[in-house]
Amino acid sequence: MAEEEGAPQGELAITRTGDRLRLAREAAGLSLADIATRTRITQRHLLAIEKSEFSELPGRTYVTGFARAYARAVDLPEAEIGTEIRRELEEDQYGARPLYEAYEPTDPARLPTARLTWTLVVVALILVSAYGVWRFLSVEPDEALIAAQNRDADASEAPSATAPATKAGTATGQAAIAANAPVVLTGISEVWIGFDDATGKTENWRTLDAGETYEVPPAYIEQFTLRTSIPQALKVTVGGRDIGAVGPADTLVKGVSLKPADLVARAEGNGAPGSTPAAAPLPKR
Structure with a gap:
């Protein structure tokens, strides 16, 4: 019992x-x-x-x-x-919001002085300004922001223009990287990364700490594309070769092909199919 x-x-x-x-x-x-x-x-x-x-x-x-x-x-x-x-x-x-405590209007002793009132107003304005700056500089997206970024990225995707002429030496550079070369992601600072399937749905995600490395499994390379909201905090290497940033700083980037040939083409400025990601700038807040 x-x-x-x-x-x-x-x-x-x-x-x-x-x-x-x-x-x-x-x-x-x-x-x-x-x-x-x-x-x-x-x-x-x-x-x-x-x-x-x-x-x-x-x-x-x-x-x-x-x-x-x-x-x-x-x-x-x-x-x-x-x-x-x-x-x-x-x-x-x-x-977490502070409770409001009303003053007794019939008790003048409890009413704040004019100096105290103005001091509180100035402090409140400083705090509001500091919060606004922090929100403006913050790059951590919430659910509504991610949804807006996804819509902007989808809207920005236009039919690809005629492919530019192949630059001399590009084929030689791609040939130097094996098709099964390891693709390694390294966090320059703490960064969130996700892996999208063919429909654009994020099936897997993780956080890389500063200095942490993650070798992308071969199955991910074939089935998924990369997305991140802090491109400047992520280093991508193919067979030990740094391919450079995957997108503009502080921008949601998705649809980045993880295939070695596509990543090498990105590094050499060749718009190979599947290598151009969709990017949506983070709205100012």
């Missing part, structure tokens, strides 16, 4: 989605390292999700995406987990 009464109390204690994910992982006998291997998400980010410490993650979109990937790894409904995470984010944002 004691055990039966204890179960509901344990269930009531699970008030956060992170607790639910952690219990599912423990019930499956999996460690955080196991989940990191399955999802390609760093253990520190997974631990932050379990503890519901969302401020430790790069941005709102990452919180939802990482939680859905975690849910798939432990056989929980990812759509439901995504909805719960968004609700918790909204609750945390609302709970």
Whole structure:
């Protein structure tokens, strides 16, 4: 009887989605390292999700995406987990707002002085300006921003013009790279990367820390294209050869072919089929 009464109390204690994910992982006998291997998400980010410490993650979109990937790894409904995470984010944002305390109009002693009022106004203006600058410089896209970027990128895709004449020496440069040359992605600073299927849907994603390298599996090279929102933070090499930036700085870039020949063509300025990505500039905020 004691055990039966204890179960509901344990269930009531699970008030956060992170607790639910952690219990599912423990019930499956999996460690955080196991989940990191399955999802390609760093253990520190997974631990932050379990503890519901969302401020430790790069941005709102990452919180939802990482939680859905975690849910798939432990056989929980990812759509439901995504909805719960968004609700918790909204609750945390609302709970962080300062409570308003009204002054008693009949008590002059509690009314702020004119100097204090102007000081508060100046401080508020400074904080608003600082926040505006931070939002303008921030490149972490949320869900609505990513959707807008995708629409802009799709709208900017136009029928390709006549291919330019082949430059002398280009064929020689491509021949120097084997068709199965390794494609390696290196984070210059922390950068988010995704792999899109033929329909443009992002099937896999991960975060590279500064200095971290990731060799793209041969199956990914054939089946997926690359996307990233911080091209200047990502270094791409083919057979040890640096191909340069995959797009303009602070721009959502997608549809980047991972085939060695296409990447070499990008480096040599040859618009080979499948090598030209769609890019959408990040809106000023």
